[in-house]
Amino acid sequence: MNYHVNLFGGSEQQLAKLVTEYCRLVTQPELSSEDAQSITEILSYSRYDQELNYWLSQADQLIDYQLSTGAIPDYDLVVSSLSIKNLAYNLTRVPSHQVTFETFKELVTQTKLKHRFLDQYISFNEQHFSRKAIFQTTALTIYMIGWRPGQGTTAHHHGQSLDAIFVYKGEMTHRFPNQDECLEPDKMPSRPGELFGENELVCIDRKQCHLMANNSSKNLVTLHFRFGTPPDNINWVTNISECKPAAIWSNSNAHIEEICSLMNA
Structure with a gap:
């Protein structure tokens, strides 16, 4: 390509x-x-x-x-x-x-991405994990999630989206569950997850089920890259529709494509 x-x-x-x-x-x-x-x-x-x-x-x-x-x-x-x-x-x-x-x-x-740049997007919530948007177009969403000890997700997938999770601070427990767990997301995991430390990356393919949690005694912060449909509006610190990109460029994908065409000229 x-x-x-x-x-x-x-x-x-x-x-x-x-x-x-x-x-x-x-x-x-x-x-x-x-x-x-x-x-x-x-x-x-x-x-x-x-x-x-x-x-x-x-x-x-x-x-x-x-x-x-x-x-x-x-x-x-x-x-x-x-x-x-x-x-x-x-x-x-x-x-x-x-x-x-x-x-x-x-x-x-x-x-x-620089640490001092990312630190401003860290947030936590005592009831559930907390997401804070960094950048969004119709194709790409970049955001941080703060996890208190014990917080996590059930088994799920992101449809046709590709995902990458970078452990920014703390220790993440992550696993690709078996088919039964994907069909019954509230079912307790049948085996423990894999531990990922700071600066480690996990990528999730299209329609690939996964689950993650903070099973440690310290806070966890993860940096996420979602290529495809943006995450839902649950657990955002700020409304994703009001997200201001880290840079000053337009949020519209058409604008990015327009500049790409100029670069090809």
Whole structure:
């Protein structure tokens, strides 16, 4: 498949290095003469590199937006937002049914979000797990879930959606149940789940049943990537329909597809 260049993928290390260095420099409160020279050099490279020019322009949009709100430009926000936008592009360049489980897993694995950026989306509820949206289009939803000890789900699947769960903090118990448990989701599990620690990833295929829980004595925080139908409206801290994307771009999938077509021109 001819995917859009993966900005933070292993094969594009030089591009990612230049973009992240540019973001670091332009978000500093003060620039030294050496910093200013470095920015000038990176901009000169972008005159002959369409991809580099594009991503620098996206970074500038984010920084301009932050300045327009009176905020101080934030490196973690800019880099994390670019990483999210890059993932959204890669997932929407072809019809959704052509995005394989393996491709989805690879793209999510390459999507690195900063800790200081993610920490603002952590929330908990004493009665049930708590979801907080980070980004949403019609095709991709990224969100955090906070789990108190003892909280979890019954066996379920997500239809035609692909899912990835990244353990951000704590320890997650996860299992792919047998067919009987999927038919009777309230039935007690017949065997214990597998334990996943911080920075470990679990991916769930289309129509694949799974269940998860926080069986530890400490809080659990998981980062979720849902490619397909967004999660239901239960247990959201904020109404998903009012979700503001981490970046400033439109929530509409048509807008992403429009920009993708411009990139192909």
